[in-house]
Amino acid sequence: MLFKILEVYARPDFPEKLRQHIVLSLVALLVAIAIAMPVALMIRNTRLGAAIAINIGNIGRAVPSLAILALALPLFGIGFGSALVALTALAIPPILINASTGLREVDKGIIDAARGMGLSGNQILAGIQLPIAAPVIFAGIKTSAVQTVASATLATFIGGGGLGDLIVEGYSRRGPEILLAGALAVAILALITEIGFGLLERGFTPKGLKIAQKRRG
Amino acid sequence: MSNPALLLLQDVLEEPKLIDWEWIGENFSEDILPALQGHIFLSFVSVGIALLIALPIGILSARYRKAYPPVTFVTGALYSIPSLALLAILISIPGVAIGPSPVIIALVAYSLLILIRNTVAGLDSVPPETKDAARGMGLTDRQILFRVELPLALPIIVAGIRIATVTIIGIATIGAYINGGGLGTLIFDGIGRQFPTMIIAGAVLATALAITADLLLLALERYLRPWARVRRA
Numbered sequence: 009m010l011f012k013i014l015e016v017y018a019r020p021d022f023p024e025k026l027r028q029h030i031v032l033s034l035v036a037l038l039v040a041i042a043i044a045m046p047v048a049l050m051i052r053n054t055r056l057g058a059a060i061a062i063n064i065g066n067i068g069r070a071v072p073s074l075a076i077l078a079l080a081l082p083l084f085g086i087g088f089g090s091a092l093v094a095l096t097a098l099a100i101p102p103i104l105i106n107a108s109t110g111l112r113e114v115d116k117g118i119i120d121a122a123r124g125m126g127l128s129g130n131q132i133l134a135g136i137q138l139p140i141a142a143p144v145i146f147a148g149i150k151t152s153a154v155q156t157v158a159s160a161t162l163a164t165f166i167g168g169g170g171l172g173d174l175i176v177e178g179y180s181r182r183g184p185e186i187l188l189a190g191a192l193a194v195a196i197l198a199l200i201t202e203i204g205f206g207l208l209e210r211g212f213t214p215k216g217l218k219i220a221q222k223r224r225g
Numbered sequence: 226m227s228n229p230a231l232l233l234l235q236d237v238l239e240e241p242k243l244i245d246w247e248w249i250g251e252n253f254s255e256d257i258l259p260a261l262q263g264h265i266f267l268s269f270v271s272v273g274i275a276l277l278i279a280l281p282i283g284i285l286s287a288r289y290r291k292a293y294p295p296v297t298f299v300t301g302a303l304y305s306i307p308s309l310a311l312l313a314i315l316i317s318i319p320g321v322a323i324g325p326s327p328v329i330i331a332l333v334a335y336s337l338l339i340l341i342r343n344t345v346a347g348l349d350s351v352p353p354e355t356k357d358a359a360r361g362m363g364l365t366d367r368q369i370l371f372r373v374e375l376p377l378a379l380p381i382i383v384a385g386i387r388i389a390t391v392t393i394i395g396i397a398t399i400g401a402y403i404n405g406g407g408l409g410t411l412i413f414d415g416i417g418r419q420f421p422t423m424i425i426a427g428a429v430l431a432t433a434l435a436i437t438a439d440l441l442l443l444a445l446e447r448y449l450r451p452w453a454r455v456r457r458a
Contacts, residue, residue, distance in 0.1 A: 070435040072395030075428035078412045082243050082421035158307030162399065165416060175313050179402075184317050191313035195306045202305050 009185060016174065016189035028088070029170035029197065032160045036092055037153050040099030045145075048107035052137070061108045068101035073159040081166045091160070091168025098159050099152045106148025110141035143213045150205035157201045161194050171197070245422040256411065256423075261430055264407035267325060267397045268438075271332035272390050279337050280382075283344025284370070293345060300338035308335070308396045312403050328397065328405030335396060336389035343385025347378025380450045387442035394435040398427070408434070 016022065051057025080094035114137050122132045138145075164172030171194045178187025213221075249257065286293040306314075308331060315327040351374050359373045375382075401409025408431045415423030 066439075067436060070391050070395075070439050071432045072398045072428070072435060074395070074398040074409060074412060075431050078416065078424045079428045081416065081424060154305060158310075161307045161309045165413070172309060175309055179313065187313050188317050191310035191317075194310040195314075198305055198307050198310075199302075 009188075012185035013189045013192065016186050017193070022174075025169065025171050025173050026193065026197075028168075029157070029160050029163075029172075029194075032088070032091060032095060032163055032168060032170055033153070033156045033201075036095035036099050036156050036160075037149070039092075039096045040103055040152060040156075041149065043096075044100050044103040045107060048104060048111060049133070051108060052111040052133075058108050058112055061104050065101040065105035065108075068097075069105075071098075073098050073155075074162055074165075077159070077162050077166055077168075086167035088163075088168050090166055091163035091170075094166075095156055095159055095163070099156045102151040102155065103145075103148045106151070107141070107145045110144030110148075111137055113144070114140045139214045140217065143209060143217065146205070146209040146212050150202070150209055153205050154198055154202050157198045158194075243421050244425055245420075248420075248422050249426060257426055257430070260406070260408045260410050260427065261434070263410075264394070264397055264431065264434060267328060267332065267400065267405065267407050268390060268393050268434075271329050271393050271397075272336060272386065274329065275333045275336035275340055275389065276386070278333065279340035280344060282337075283341045284348065286341065287345045287348040296341060297338065300341060303334045304338040308399050309402070311335075312399065316403055323403040323405075325400070325405045327403060328400030331400070332393045332397060336393060339389045339392070340382075340385050343381050343388075344378065347381030347385075348374055350381060351377045380446050383442060383446045383449055387439060387446060390438045390442060391435050394431065394438060398431050 047061065051061055076098055077091065077094045080090045084090040084093055118136060118140070119132060122136050127135065160168075160170050161172040161175065163170045164176050171190050174186055174190025174193070178184065178190055282296060286296050303311075311331045311334065312327060315321055315330060316323050321327050355373060355377070356369055359369045364372065397405070397407050398409035398412060401407055401413050408427045411423045411427030411430075415421065415425075415427060
């Protein structure tokens, strides 16, 4: 069985499916960041804005990923682009929620102190709010990334390609080795994403915050 | 595109009519209602089984702290496997037939991490003074657990049930791919029959079900926190 699975990975179309999966996930994630971050920054000082963003984010998180992908089919047709739009919509909520709560939870005293030292609004944002909120923001990006890699598996149902193609092929042709090869590749990719973004998250935590976290125990 | 059915689908989808209300009316009691009921059944049974497993493990991990990291490692690993992949792996196991059972196993596996984590967090949130006071009043360990700790931890446990339920309702749609039933059946049949109305009916109902469950459990969570309500008033 193991040998048969490895044979699937040696197939000429495997690298292409893997590439599609990665491109789908990566582009969706980057576009989601490009949409969610400016929104979070714009509403960082308004309570109403934050409440709206968090509520939209929460509802967005309740929407099943298969539902979003399936709805993209009648709206945007079949194919890669359609899957990309759906995956982007799915990737936004976790980033939006974490970025806006992270930015809002920065201690007001610290911001007051910075303002008292004569820092401008932009300096406070770049030098204080963003670095302090960075771990929370990155946790959101990590959640989103792992979820996007998982949901990209479903892209196959609307003709979007990716590793899900192998699962569908294995299932419909009763080829257990193709089914397992696809499933294992997806699981490993999700695990790598989880670990990779975990390291990134640690890398983006400012040194001062790490020391403070350690002291607190 | 390798799948000719999907190419055909594109032609059909270019018709402007997205929702065929007549079809919905005709098939409501035959197709739509059973799918909705099946979905509720799948989600309900899975959360129930998951709770039966997660509560004891959570209580034990809160007490025997050394067991907690390995428990979160294993359940975290289960949680991170993409659902379609987990379903595919499950039906590859000899003796596991396609149908609702592997779907329920997968849904239970996904809920464990959230439920165990919230049980432990809930028990941790009980102030030590409260437990001391209970002990001082002569309560046994078992009485403290059932009469003091668990009631106080309940709002956080329900918060976990809420997240787990919403997650499960979403993932259950994918279970239809391996004949698990539920609203996903409408979505996959809609894709197969090239019929947008079915896709939309399944997707919209699954979303509505998830949001309804979310709001109901949120209300329950608030109700179980009478001290927070008093403070706000």
